[in-house]
Amino acid sequence: MRGVWHTERVKSAEEELMAVVPPGSLMRKAAFGVATHALRLLAGRRRVTLLVGAGNNGGDALWAGYFLRRRGVAVSAVLLNPAKAHAEGLAAFRRVGGRIVSEVGSPDLVIDGIVGLSARGPLRPQAAALVDTVTAPILAVDLPSGIDPDTGEISGPHVKAHTTVTFGCLKPVHALADCGEVHLVDIGLRPVDPDFVLLDREDIAWPVPGPSDDKYTQGVTGVAAGSATYPGAAVLSTGAAVLATSGMVRYAGPAADAIRARWPETICTGSTTDAGRVQAWVVGPGMGTGTSSAEVVRFVLDAGVPVIADADAITLLASTPSLWDARDPDAALVLTPHDREFERLAGPVGPDRVAAARKAARRFNAVVLLKGHRTVVAAPDGRALVNSATSSWPATAGSGDVLSGIIGALLASGLDPFLAAGYGAYLHVLAAELGADGAPVPASGLMTAIPDAIRALRRS
Ligand SMILES: NC(=O)C1=CN([C@@H]2O[C@H](COP(=O)(O)OP(=O)(O)OC[C@H]3O[C@@H](n4cnc5c(N)ncnc54)[C@H](O)[C@@H]3O)[C@@H](O)[C@H]2O)[C@@H](O)CC1
């Protein structure tokens, strides 16, 4: 599990460290790391241009230029604000024959030291015009300039980095925006209590049956989804639950015939009221937003077991506040909105997706999984994680129905709802990757890749 820290906390950790190490040593460590990665990217080629802003980020770039010069690389620097360029860095760079130029030229690699942690807003016009002329791959120092360090928001011109070399710890921009390949250089910073985390394969302990488990003890998942118009959503959600863990899946709703035909192992009924006992409910996919669907939502919220509410169930919760009254306050609720559903429920997401999900999680006393290329999961107790898609293959119709079934099965197994949502998001991306294998994958293919994804997770 990799931690991510907001810039304010990184800066105070850096200040504490700077007080006890020789002056300038952190910057030189950081810059040496940048130079090492630059040499790797250059792979024997020899021309580098530095883009140097007015702060310490520019200082890092100049010191990296110094180390590269010492390795025989031809390094030029464009100073965006010559009067404010980092004095020691500039002197060192000049000492080893670094050239100051006014244009990018045609280098093999560009190093972006325009702005780092203290930046706010997009690139200013002069920097934007300069970046526009770059055709070489860009190595960003700390973060791609022009992207908000704390939210990853892109609101105008910014650097598109091939690689980002950052220092000490990850910041939100690295989890929430495209920074290319991200490399972390150890500068001795050891912050604690991250603001949020990124899940890695080795963090995921997928629930598997023990020697004494039977079909009931692994947790029975109930799925209330689908309609005469959208039986497919029910097939996908139920199928995902069948494949994800559960000893048994019960389906309740109008798509029972379609479910029986595709998933003969499920127990199907026409209504939630005669579905029998379950350990978690999935509610919402393709069910519609009519009065009978609202009654289904009311029923499952009152059932005293964890619920994952997706799609139409979220729309109903947003439009019918009285449904919340049915909720058993002790039973976990996971909400899985995309941005429009989130807006219906809690107002616009805004630029800070983690903060938005966290706020909604507290407000609704629910785990909120905010879908996106970077999916955010927040718990009412303040925990948050971000899961990045490795491609856009999961962005396909019906993909959310599959996710709901996976999370439902994990909830039924008794997993902490925050982890159930996080593991679900992770497995969903992995299943899309394996199902796609380089070509578009429909949601049904994503669903059938679930066993392969679980195997891959358990092998690693
Ligand atoms: N503090 C430390 O201990 C360390 C800091 N390091 C480097 O220092 C950086 C932070 O340096 P600073 O705090 O000096 O600030 P930055 O280098 O991030 O930039 C601040 C400067 O950029 C200008 N600026 C702000 N937004 C801008 C925009 N949108 N477009 C153009 N210019 C803009 C500001 O006027 C200010 O002069 C880190 O990102 C990292 O690269 C590293 O050397 C490691 C050690």
Ligand SMILES: [K+]
């Ligand atoms: K930068």
